[in-house]
Amino acid sequence: LILKRAKEIIHMTTRSKTAVLGATLSCVLLAGCTGATTTEQSTVGGAAVGALVGGLLGGWEWAAIGAASGAALGWVAGKAIEAQEISARDQIQDQQLYGYSTPTDSVFVNINSASSSPQTVAPGGVVDVVTDYSLAMPQGMSVAQVTATSYLMRDGEQLMEFKGKPVQKAAGGYTIKLPVNIPAEAAPGTYVMRHQVSSGTTYDTAESTFVVKKAS
Amino acid sequence: MDGSVHVAPFHISRLHCRWRILRGDGLRSMNRPALAALILMALSAADANARKACVAEVQRANESLVKIHREWPLRATGDPVVLAVQAIAAKLAERANETGNRRWRVHVLRDSKLNAFSVGDGHMFLTEGMLRFVESEAELAAVLAHEFGHHVMGHFCTREKKRGFFGTLFGSPEESNGTRRQVGSLTALVDPEKEREADRAAVAILSRAGYDPHAALALARRMSSVPGSAHFQYGQRIEALQSLLANRPLHVGDTHDSAAFRQLKNALDQESASR
Numbered sequence: 483l484i485l486k487r488a489k490e491i492i493h494m495t496t497r498s499k500t501a502v503l504g505a506t507l508s509c510v511l512l513a514g515c516t517g518a519t520t521t522e523q524s525t526v527g528g529a530a531v532g533a534l535v536g537g538l539l540g541g542w543e544w545a546a547i548g549a550a551s552g553a554a555l556g557w558v559a560g561k562a563i564e565a566q567e568i569s570a571r572d573q574i575q576d577q578q579l580y581g582y583s584t585p586t587d588s589v590f591v592n593i594n595s596a597s598s599s600p601q602t603v604a605p606g607g608v609v610d611v612v613t614d615y616s617l618a619m620p621q622g623m624s625v626a627q628v629t630a631t632s633y634l635m636r637d638g639e640q641l642m643e644f645k646g647k648p649v650q651k652a653a654g655g656y657t658i659k660l661p662v663n664i665p666a667e668a669a670p671g672t673y674v675m676r677h678q679v680s681s682g683t684t685y686d687t688a689e690s691t692f693v694v695k696k697a698s
Numbered sequence: 699m700d701g702s703v704h705v706a707p708f709h710i711s712r713l714h715c716r717w718r719i720l721r722g723d724g725l726r727s728m729n730r731p732a733l734a735a736l737i738l739m740a741l742s743a744a745d746a747n748a749r750k751a752c753v754a755e756v757q758r759a760n761e762s763l764v765k766i767h768r769e770w771p772l773r774a775t776g777d778p779v780v781l782a783v784q785a786i787a788a789k790l791a792e793r794a795n796e797t798g799n800r801r802w803r804v805h806v807l808r809d810s811k812l813n814a815f816s817v818g819d820g821h822m823f824l825t826e827g828m829l830r831f832v833e834s835e836a837e838l839a840a841v842l843a844h845e846f847g848h849h850v851m852g853h854f855c856t857r858e859k860k861r862g863f864f865g866t867l868f869g870s871p872e873e874s875n876g877t878r879r880q881v882g883s884l885t886a887l888v889d890p891e892k893e894r895e896a897d898r899a900a901v902a903i904l905s906r907a908g909y910d911p912h913a914a915l916a917l918a919r920r921m922s923s924v925p926g927s928a929h930f931q932y933g934q935r936i937e938a939l940q941s942l943l944a945n946r947p948l949h950v951g952d953t954h955d956s957a958a959f960r961q962l963k964n965a966l967d968q969e970s971a972s973r
Contacts, residue, residue: 582768583883588811590882592771618769683810683827686771 547643565646571655576616579655589626589682590618594655596677596688605668605697611644611660613677615686617653625650626681630658633676641673651681670696752855759819759854762884766823769882771808780806782962783824786835787842789956793907796846804842812924815881816845818854830966831921835959836913839904844914847899853892894938901942912948915939 571579580594594614603609611632619626628651634642644660662675671694678687766772773780783804791797800820807813809825816822822845832838848854879886897914904911918936 580768583765585769585882586880588809588882590769590771592769684771685808687808 545645545647547645566659567656570657573618573653576653576655577618580616582616582618584621584653585618586620588620588684589623590616590684591628591679591681591686592616592618593677593679593686593688596675596690598673598675598690598692600692602693602695603664604695605664605670606666607664609662609664609675609692611662611675611677611690612657613660613679613688614655614657615679616655617651617681619653619682623653625652627651628656628679628681631678631680632660632662633678634662635674635676636669636671664694666697668694670694752852755818755854759817759821762817763821765883766805766817773806773808777806778965779826779829779962780804782958782965783829783838783842785958786838786956786962787822789958790839790842790903790907790909791846794843794846794903795906796850796903800849802846812921813881814841814845815886816848816854818849820849826966829962831924832917833920834913835955836904836909837917838959838962839907839909840900840911840914840917843900843903843907843909844896846903847896848892850903851892851895851899853896890935893935897935897939898942901939901946905946910948911946912943915943 573584577583580592582590582592592615594616595612596614597612598609599612600607600609613630613632615630617626617628627648629648630646632644633640634644644662646658673692673694675690675692676687677690678685680686783806787802787804791800791802796802802820802822805821805823806829807823807825810827810830811825812827812831813825814823814828822842824841828841829838832841877888877890879888900914901911904914915936918939922936
């Protein structure tokens with residue numbers, strides 16, 4: 483019952499540069515939610531609206547898309563998300579670290595590690611969703627298009643989707659840090675974050691978990 | 699095969715008999731039952747050798763496995779999709795009586811390309827693209843049976859090096875008459891004759907397992923029309939399959955897909971929907 487998604491571009495200043503922040507609003511389960519536009523920290527209609535804002539930093543632009551089930555469990559607050567690429571290894575360093583060879587016919591993407599921290603968080607807190615991956619491509623190929631997405635799940639049901647826009651990346655290792663704001667209304671319990679990175683014809687997935695405590 | 703792999707139960711007997719022949723005892727000195735037993739033993743030993751992984755095969759398979767696990771995104775062994783394919787492979791092996799000498803292990807690559815290959819020692823790799831492409835359990839069984847075929851025909855054991863044969867599809871340094879194809883960082887040596895051999899073996903395996911062997915031909919035809927899929931675009935494999943199946947009646951038995959196959963398709967569909 484997702485009714486409408488509106489987009490707008492706003493500008494924000496980062497440490498050293500101005501980056502464009504991509505915003506995506508998802509309206510969920512609202513009969514009156516039509517043509518709504520929002521920026522960070524806003525809600526629409528004062529009711530259950532899955533609205534999160536994607537940010538661009540380090541080459542990533544993210545959008546968070548709410549699902550009906552997400553809204554039902556309190557994942558409704560609109561918060562800005564700045565995805566950061568906090569470290570990178572060049573191809574040689576990455577190959578030395580993980581012991582793989584240069585493929586000859588395909589682009590390969592492999593998730594090396596995935597985590598959500600802290601493991602336990604209170605409503606209103608922040609969980610850092612970290613994905614470390616390797617990108618390998620045949621010699622002579624300078625870049626490949628990479629798409630990273632994280633899915634927030636609970637009891638096998640998808641609540642939110644944090645989708646990065648496709649970006650061009652050179653071969654090597656990358657670590658993406660995606661801070662996810664835990665809504666004050668988030669239902670307590672164990673959540674599963676499914677990390678996914680895709681490039682070429684391959685993709686890889688991994689899972690991490692965190693626990694939302696009861697609000698005190 | 700390498701000399702080191704001819705460790706069959708009848709190895710000593712064969713040597714002993716050969717010694718008797720060299721000594722001049724000859725075949726005439728052996729009574730007929732003994733000669734028949736000798737032939738049977740030799741045949742069964744050769745058959746056992748073809749079906750069993752040889753030492754070189756195991757070693758090369760392990761090397762390829764290490765490379766693939768480092769480089770390719772693979773589904774975990776406990777993944778529902780992997781379990782479903784493994785269950786179908788186990789059923790195929792059991793029904794076709796191919797369980798004796800090998801442990802069949804199926805790995806699923808998170809790759810949308812249309813591909814399936816083996817590295818020896820019972821290890822088979824199927825891409826998700828292939829799993830999505832097959833339209834029935836019989837077609838999936840045909841893919842698996844072809845990979846079984848490479849194994850049971852002894853394609854992963856190097857033999858007759860001097861004559862230019864190659865016995866392994868991956869990682870073998872020997873020259874071959876086949877075409878070299880790159881699969882990741884591995885080099886696949888694809889010999890059309892060995893592909894046709896594996897197809898012939900697959901038809902027999904499918905028949906023994908109660909699957910319709912015509913599924914192999916149907917799959918080959920559909921795959922040959924997919925751009926970039928080279929599997930059936932060389933070596934007249936489709937023509938060979940056609941003539942092989944020409945006199946075989948269409949399967950009239952149970953053609954329903956098993957619960958494992960439906961589970962496999964459902965799991966893939968659900969994942970697609972969530973992405």
